[in-house]
Amino acid sequence: MASTSQGQKGNNDVRSTLNAIIKVISAAKDACHGIPPAQVAFGIAGALLTMIRDSLANQQDFVDLGLACARVCKALDRGLKGRQSGNLSPSVLKAIEELAKTLAGIQSEIVKLGKRNAAFQALHANSDKDKIARWNRELDKIRQLFSIELEINTNIGVTDTLCKIMAGAEDGIGQRQPIHASVPLGESPPPPPRVCIGREKLIEEIVGLAKSLKPVALIGAGGIGKTSLALAVLHHDRVKDRFGDNRRFIRCDRFPASYLHFLARISQVIGAGVENPEDLTPLRPILSSREMILFLDNAETILDPQGKDSREIYAVVEELSRFENICLGITSRITTVPPHCERPVVPTLSAESACNIFYAIYTNSEQSNLIGDLVRQLDFHALSITLLATTASQNEWDYNQLTKEWDARRVQVLQTPHDKSLAATIELSLGSPIFCQLVPSSKFHRVAAFPTLRKIIPSPILRKIPPSARELLEVVAFFPQGIDEKNLDWLFPTTTNREDIFDKFCILSLTHRNNGLITMLAPIRDYLCPLNPESSPLLCATKDHYFTRLSVSLDPDGPGFREAEWIKSEDVNVEHLLNVFILIDPNTRDVWKACCHFMDHLYWHKPRHTSLGSKIEDLPDGHRSKAKCLLELSALFGVVGNHVEKKRLLLHTLTLEKEKGDENQVAETLLSLCNANRTLGLYTEGIQQAEEAIEIHKRRRNTINQVHCLNVLASFLLEDKQLDGAENAASRAIDLIPEKGQEFLLCESHQVLGKIYRNKGEKEKAIDHFETALRIASRFNWQDPLFWIHYAMAVLFRSEGESGNANTHIQQAKSHTVDGAYNLGLAVELQARLWLEQRRLQEARSGAMAALEISERLGAAKDAGDCRELLQEIEQAIERQAIPDKSDSSA
Numbered sequence: 001m002a003s004t005s006q007g008q009k010g011n012n013d014v015r016s017t018l019n020a021i022i023k024v025i026s027a028a029k030d031a032c033h034g035i036p037p038a039q040v041a042f043g044i045a046g047a048l049l050t051m052i053r054d055s056l057a058n059q060q061d062f063v064d065l066g067l068a069c070a071r072v073c074k075a076l077d078r079g080l081k082g083r084q085s086g087n088l089s090p091s092v093l094k095a096i097e098e099l100a101k102t103l104a105g106i107q108s109e110i111v112k113l114g115k116r117n118a119a120f121q122a123l124h125a126n127s128d129k130d131k132i133a134r135w136n137r138e139l140d141k142i143r144q145l146f147s148i149e150l151e152i153n154t155n156i157g158v159t160d161t162l163c164k165i166m167a168g169a170e171d172g173i174g175q176r177q178p179i180h181a182s183v184p185l186g187e188s189p190p191p192p193p194r195v196c197i198g199r200e201k202l203i204e205e206i207v208g209l210a211k212s213l214k215p216v217a218l219i220g221a222g223g224i225g226k227t228s229l230a231l232a233v234l235h236h237d238r239v240k241d242r243f244g245d246n247r248r249f250i251r252c253d254r255f256p257a258s259y260l261h262f263l264a265r266i267s268q269v270i271g272a273g274v275e276n277p278e279d280l281t282p283l284r285p286i287l288s289s290r291e292m293i294l295f296l297d298n299a300e301t302i303l304d305p306q307g308k309d310s311r312e313i314y315a316v317v318e319e320l321s322r323f324e325n326i327c328l329g330i331t332s333r334i335t336t337v338p339p340h341c342e343r344p345v346v347p348t349l350s351a352e353s354a355c356n357i358f359y360a361i362y363t364n365s366e367q368s369n370l371i372g373d374l375v376r377q378l379d380f381h382a383l384s385i386t387l388l389a390t391t392a393s394q395n396e397w398d399y400n401q402l403t404k405e406w407d408a409r410r411v412q413v414l415q416t417p418h419d420k421s422l423a424a425t426i427e428l429s430l431g432s433p434i435f436c437q438l439v440p441s442s443k444f445h446r447v448a449a450f451p452t453l454r455k456i457i458p459s460p461i462l463r464k465i466p467p468s469a470r471e472l473l474e475v476v477a478f479f480p481q482g483i484d485e486k487n488l489d490w491l492f493p494t495t496t497n498r499e500d501i502f503d504k505f506c507i508l509s510l511t512h513r514n515n516g517l518i519t520m521l522a523p524i525r526d527y528l529c530p531l532n533p534e535s536s537p538l539l540c541a542t543k544d545h546y547f548t549r550l551s552v553s554l555d556p557d558g559p560g561f562r563e564a565e566w567i568k569s570e571d572v573n574v575e576h577l578l579n580v581f582i583l584i585d586p587n588t589r590d591v592w593k594a595c596c597h598f599m600d601h602l603y604w605h606k607p608r609h610t611s612l613g614s615k616i617e618d619l620p621d622g623h624r625s626k627a628k629c630l631l632e633l634s635a636l637f638g639v640v641g642n643h644v645e646k647k648r649l650l651l652h653t654l655t656l657e658k659e660k661g662d663e664n665q666v667a668e669t670l671l672s673l674c675n676a677n678r679t680l681g682l683y684t685e686g687i688q689q690a691e692e693a694i695e696i697h698k699r700r701r702n703t704i705n706q707v708h709c710l711n712v713l714a715s716f717l718l719e720d721k722q723l724d725g726a727e728n729a730a731s732r733a734i735d736l737i738p739e740k741g742q743e744f745l746l747c748e749s750h751q752v753l754g755k756i757y758r759n760k761g762e763k764e765k766a767i768d769h770f771e772t773a774l775r776i777a778s779r780f781n782w783q784d785p786l787f788w789i790h791y792a793m794a795v796l797f798r799s800e801g802e803s804g805n806a807n808t809h810i811q812q813a814k815s816h817t818v819d820g821a822y823n824l825g826l827a828v829e830l831q832a833r834l835w836l837e838q839r840r841l842q843e844a845r846s847g848a849m850a851a852l853e854i855s856e857r858l859g860a861a862k863d864a865g866d867c868r869e870l871l872q873e874i875e876q877a878i879e880r881q882a883i884p885d886k887s888d889s890s891a
Helices: 002-031 036-055 059-079 090-116 125-146 149-153 158-167 200-211 226-234 237-243 259-270 281-287 310-322 351-361 369-377 382-395 399-413 422-430 451-456 460-464 467-478 485-491 498-507 522-528 537-550 562-584 589-605 612-618 626-639 643-660 663-680 683-699 703-719 723-736 743-760 763-780 783-799 803-814 822-837 841-858 861-890
Strands: 216-219 247-251 292-297 326-332 512-514 517-519
Touching: 002 036, 002 059, 036 059, 036 090, 059 090, 059 125, 090 125, 200 216, 200 226, 200 237, 200 326, 216 226, 226 247, 226 292, 226 326, 237 247, 237 292, 247 259, 259 281, 259 292, 259 310, 310 326, 351 369, 351 382, 369 399, 467 498, 467 522, 467 537, 467 562, 485 498, 485 537, 498 517, 537 562, 537 589, 562 589, 562 612, 589 612, 589 626, 612 626, 626 643, 626 663, 643 663, 663 683, 663 703, 683 703, 703 723, 703 743, 723 743, 743 763, 743 783, 763 783, 783 803, 783 822, 803 822, 822 841, 822 861, 841 861
Parallel strands: 216 326, 247 292, 292 326
Antiparallel strands: 512 517
């Protein structure tokens, strides 16, 4: 009984041993999926031992054979770590094939011997022990081919070893033949990119640097095309001619970012044959023995200054860059590269190249203008265009469906089932040590912030990102223009070391600087922008800072007016901010107040139309902010010269104000309507509205507003050629003005009287009133009144034939305008008319064209028509001037 038990135990031990060996071989097979011959060999070995384990009763006799299989497979597995078929020498591949052939022969003979036994349960160990011993010897000889890991990893001396061992080996299954093959050292680079359009000039520049053995660093945002450029250079004919097989490529994100791993990878790639070098010393002989081009791809993973061994790794890279026989190439998202590296600019693609890349992937018989717009929205970013085209092709979307999907899902469209997604390449930067150590987490910031990233692609990397840093990125991503570098102090007053943080963002190529703005490429911005802006405390705080800054009074002659010129560079950001938060909650009063302030800022500092107009008009008439917003919007239409729209909006506003019963606002709206009608030449209607406004203020005993309305009425009567009525209204206004404190109204009244006397032909009285108005405006430095007074005086002197004085006042008027403003267009047009009269025809043409450009841009149709008529007069004058020249030449 004990003997039976011991036998059973022995059988179990044998099966356990065989099971362990089979697991080792199975794991080795799975690990070498890139080398088909090795997979075949491992597969046969596993099948052989499984058959012994499951089918043969005398398994003990085959344990040594199993151990021999295990030894040879282990040696082969060690030697193939991290290798691909493409970078194994022919001799090693031949040896692997021989192993598979031997194992297959052993398996075949065991099957034949087993079939001779009726029960197929056991071989006769005594009669077959010689065969088993021979099989063990054959496997042991093959194991010698792989017993030294160095021989496989570096291919040094493998040819001689193979020839020596295999020339004398006998095989009952077949004779081995000697192998003769040249064995190149190191690894070949991956194949060239399939698509690398629009980079020809840059590739030629890098090839030129490579031929001169100069170190090169290609730095830029993730997905911009750095790796494709590097591979295109490595496979360039001139680079092949210069460096031959000594072209090397290391993916630095494929091994741990440690000093020893980096050295080991260099040794492996260049074929140095040094196992686990501790420094660069043992590698220097082979590094200095031949000319070589070596590219370190995604080098930000090892050069990150916050990395564990960053100083030691940087020293190695710096030394590699100084080898006189090596061209070191670096692709990186961070700028911490050896200082003497050449750094050619890696720009985004041109519009034409971006479209060509799209069509190279998305094959369609017809091209569409829609694609040009899509690649523009992607900032011509190479990876994003490739992903978009791949997704469209795989889903078989037509152009309309592609546009619809992009508008609806944007970033989510830039992911494909098998290709690297935009999310993955951005996360590589977000997971870097330099980013993760920017701002420590604090209880003020919510860990759950940054919902966009989590919804699009959950990742352990995201949990490591400091909340403060990622919220700063959210803010930059939210604004279409990025943020103004000069505004960091008031945008992020509670963020310490903010300048340093934004420097790090730029180092990581997450952001870049552009004309004083810190911004992002459009795909990165779309990816990082919060889906729900209200979920970002920092973005909400930034919104409040903007709203506070907008709320300042914009008296052209008051304090802070010039400081408000910041709106010129940030108007697009503010407009986007308002559009987004209006959609979130259209009933929030603060947003509509900020909307009015924004239009006021545009009125004074950057006159233009705004996309907010449609949202204002879409408000229900009962909305408490609609009337005020319509009034501000109408003023903006007026300053850009669209007086028809201005009047339409004012009529709507007047209806709303009358329904509310606010007489003061009714009078203000009537006065604005009066001005609109005056510009449109609708005198009767305008005069009636001015008189109605005067009556309201008189009834309310508001003398100041009454004076202002009288001045407006006087101007209207003047243009309607009712000069006596105009003089009477302006004089009544002066009589009502207090002696002190209302200098602005007094200036306005004298200006109107100057125009009245100019039209009456009373030059001296006109000049006297203009100069009085000018003294008052100059004392307070009122820019807008100064423009109109100088403009009126220029018109006076031009009518009197005094071109010198007229020109002086035109220049003075221009000095009190904003670039591109409506007033500037009027002054330039007047200057052009003066030059036409002086026969300075080329200058007149240039001036008229400049005035036309301003009018057309602002949508001032009437003024644009006047400019076109002026241009026609000038062209006719130029033609008439040319006719005498022709006559003289014919004579």
